[in-house]
Amino acid sequence: MVVVLHEPIRVGAVFSHGTVVPRWFLYRGRKIPVKEVTYTWTEQQGRAVLLHFSVSDGVNLYDLSFLPERLVWNVEAVD
Amino acid sequence: MNAFFASVEQRCNPKLRGRPVAVIGGGGTRTVVTTASYEARAWGVKTGMTMVEARRQCPELIFVPANNRRYTDTCARFVALCSEFTPLVEVFSIDEVFLDITASLRLFGGGRRIVQNIKQRLAAQFGLTCSAGIAPNKLLAKLASDLEKPDGFVEIPPDKVPAFMEQLPVGSLCGIGSHTERKLALLGITTCGELGRADPVLLRKHFGIVGEQLIRMGRGEDDSPVVPLDQTPDPKSIGHSMTFDKDISCRQTLEFHLLRLSEMVGRRVRHAGFAGRTVALTVRYADFTTFTRRRSVATPIYTTRDIYCVAKTILASIRLQCAVRLLGVSLSCLTGCPKQLELLPERQRQQALTRALDEVNSRYGDFTVAFGSLLELGEHSGVISPGWRPGGARKISF
Numbered sequence: 001m002v003v004v005l006h007e008p009i010r011v012g013a014v015f016s017h018g019t020v021v022p023r024w025f026l027y028r029g030r031k032i033p034v035k036e037v038t039y040t041w042t043e044q045q046g047r048a049v050l051l052h053f054s055v056s057d058g059v060n061l062y063d064l065s066f067l068p069e070r071l072v073w074n075v076e077a078v079d
Numbered sequence: 080m081n082a083f084f085a086s087v088e089q090r091c092n093p094k095l096r097g098r099p100v101a102v103i104g105g106g107g108t109r110t111v112v113t114t115a116s117y118e119a120r121a122w123g124v125k126t127g128m129t130m131v132e133a134r135r136q137c138p139e140l141i142f143v144p145a146n147n148r149r150y151t152d153t154c155a156r157f158v159a160l161c162s163e164f165t166p167l168v169e170v171f172s173i174d175e176v177f178l179d180i181t182a183s184l185r186l187f188g189g190g191r192r193i194v195q196n197i198k199q200r201l202a203a204q205f206g207l208t209c210s211a212g213i214a215p216n217k218l219l220a221k222l223a224s225d226l227e228k229p230d231g232f233v234e235i236p237p238d239k240v241p242a243f244m245e246q247l248p249v250g251s252l253c254g255i256g257s258h259t260e261r262k263l264a265l266l267g268i269t270t271c272g273e274l275g276r277a278d279p280v281l282l283r284k285h286f287g288i289v290g291e292q293l294i295r296m297g298r299g300e301d302d303s304p305v306v307p308l309d310q311t312p313d314p315k316s317i318g319h320s321m322t323f324d325k326d327i328s329c330r331q332t333l334e335f336h337l338l339r340l341s342e343m344v345g346r347r348v349r350h351a352g353f354a355g356r357t358v359a360l361t362v363r364y365a366d367f368t369t370f371t372r373r374r375s376v377a378t379p380i381y382t383t384r385d386i387y388c389v390a391k392t393i394l395a396s397i398r399l400q401c402a403v404r405l406l407g408v409s410l411s412c413l414t415g416c417p418k419q420l421e422l423l424p425e426r427q428r429q430q431a432l433t434r435a436l437d438e439v440n441s442r443y444g445d446f447t448v449a450f451g452s453l454l455e456l457g458e459h460s461g462v463i464s465p466g467w468r469p470g471g472a473r474k475i476s477f
Contacts (some may be wrong), residue, residue: 039091039206041152044476046444052148054091061092079092 002079011064011073022053022064027075032057052076080157080201080209081229083174084150085116088143090206099124099140101133104462109322113145113462117229147463151476153205155469158308160200164193169217169305170468175224177217179305194232215240218301221253240299245272252296259293262286271297308470317353317472318409319343326365326402333403334391335452340408341387342453346445348386349437351472353413354379358389361407364400371407372397379414382433386410445476 011025024033038061039054053064061079066072080086084102089095099119101112112133115124122137133140154173161168164187167179180193187193190213201207208230212223215237223233235243249271250260262285268274274297282290295301306312319340327333337360348355356379363369372393380386390408421427439448446453466473 036093038093039087039149041149043148043152044444046440046442046447048443056093061094 002077004077005075006077007075009064009073009075011066013066020051020066022055022066022073025062025064025073025075027062032062080174080207082114082116082120083153083207084114084145085119085143086207087149087153087205088146089116091149092143095141095143099137101128101130101140101142102145103130103142104145109324145462150463151467151469153207157201157205158469160204161197164197167305167307170308171221172465173463173467175221177220177305180213190234191232198230198232216299216301217303217305218253218296219299222247222251225251225253235299244275244297244299245270247271249274249297254296255293259286263293271299273297275299308468311468311471311473313353313413314351314472316355316359316409316411316413317344317347317351318359318407320361320405320407322363322405323403326404328399328402330394330399333394333406335456336406337390337394337408338383338387338450339453339456340406341390342383342446342449344408344410345381345383345386345433346437346440347472347475348381348410348413349416349433350441352416353410353472354381354416355410355414356380356412357410358386358393359407359409359411360390360393360397361405361409362394362397362399362403363405365402365404367404368400369405373411375412379412379417380410381416382429384429384433 009025009027011022013020013022021037022034024031034055035058036056037053038056041052043050043052048067048069051066051068053066055062055064063076065074065076085100088100088102097118099122100116101119101124102114103110104113110130112124112126112128114126115133119137119140122140124133124136124140128136130142150173158168158170158176161176161178165178165180165183169177171177180190183193184190187196194211194213198209198211201209210224210228210231212220212226212233212235214220214223214235219235219240223235226233247270249255249263249269250257252271263269263274266281266285268277275294277294277297279291279294282293286293321336321340323336327336357373357375359371359373361369361371374389374393376389380389386408421430436448440446464475468474
């Protein structure tokens with residue numbers, strides 16, 4: 001079941017060759033490793049572009065978003 | 080792309096891979112299946128089925144609500160990928176494109192290499208598959224791409240076209256639906272070979288000017304060009320419609336929805352630099368009776384307020400027979416947005432207000448600033464129209 005969260009999080013990510021790949025994130029006091037980035041897509045919010053990452057820790061599926069304009073990460077939903 | 084929406088969801092969620100999945104629109108109770116995965120299709124689940132019908136076909140079926148942003152973004156990136164092989168890319172639907180590769184064959188080592196390249200990159204970048212067809216024209220290329228699914232590739236060389244068409248059922252051709260197929264069958268025409276040899280006078284008598292076009296289709300002839308996005312003709316109208324979660328009888332609630340639809344239409348009209356003279360209101364009752372009423376005004380309009388006022392007048396003129404299931408608003412008779420400044424102070428204020436709202440909403444997203452009466456309506460997820468395109472006036476952000 002998908003639970004909508006939209007909570008700010010701290011993320012460890014690798015920026016390389018114009019791409020960004022989340023490796024882990026801190027969520028409610030736990031460090032969650034990203035085992036697989038299953039899909040990425042963008043979302044236009046006015047002039048800002050939000051990058052979405054569907055990531056799996058092997059158990060749950062998370063939708064992480066990154067707003068490059070303000071360098072803000074959120075966990076949008078968990079399944 | 081194969082079972083596009085369902086394949087994207089299966090890529091997103093590893094738990095869905097290899098299992099029967101049906102993507103459903105909206106999320107409300109009256110939603111239908113928009114795409115079924117191949118695993119679900121094997122059980123007989125089809126597009127357009129209600130959730131109950133689909134579940135009856137496949138008890139193990141997993142319903143997934145559509146995520147339009149994923150699909151529209153994937154489509155835009157796929158079109159960008161295809162554009163690396165030729166500038167002539169026509170977006171036929173959200174998951175289908177035509178490429179004119181005539182001038183790219185030598186550059187990329189032939190059509191087969193181009194197809195292999197696109198398939199490999201689609202798999203690597205998105206984890207998706209597609210079926211491709213190479214043929215002398217769009218009609219045959221579409222036909223070829225439909226022959227092998229999923230992940231297929233069929234080439235129809237020009238010299239093989241007559242033999243290929245001879246025994247092919249007429250219903251296989253894009254543009255010949257079940258109704259036309261039945262009418263042709265009554266004339267004794269069931270294969271493309273028979274259609275290509277049909278008497279033009281007979282077909283003109285039964286199908287009008289389309290009759291000769293049908294004969295050309297039967298011969299595998301199609302001279303329509305591949306039209307890239309930047310050369311797509313301007314739309315004749317711009318509109319939005321909305322199916323409600325529950326049927327609505329209250330006129331005031333209908334007017335709130337009308338205002339939201341007018342704002343959606345107005346935003347797109349202004350963004351594309353148009354104004355229009357005719358507002359159309361479409362109403363569908365709970366029993367699916369559907370009708371459209373139009374009203375024209377003397378000068379082209381483009382502000383939300385003007386569109387809403389005309390639409391509201393139309394609604395007021397309708398004696399509602401029962402609860403409303405769907406409302407639609409569109410603006411047609413489009414022209415370029417008038418450059419004439421408003422003379423009346425009230426109109427000037429309206430124009431300035433519209434401009435200011437548009438600037439805020441363009442910066443921060445649609446409905447960031449909206450009419451107060453829309454606040455109680457909540458969000459509406461919307462569905463992707465068949466006319467959606469990744470650019471121009473037909474692009475709608477989700």
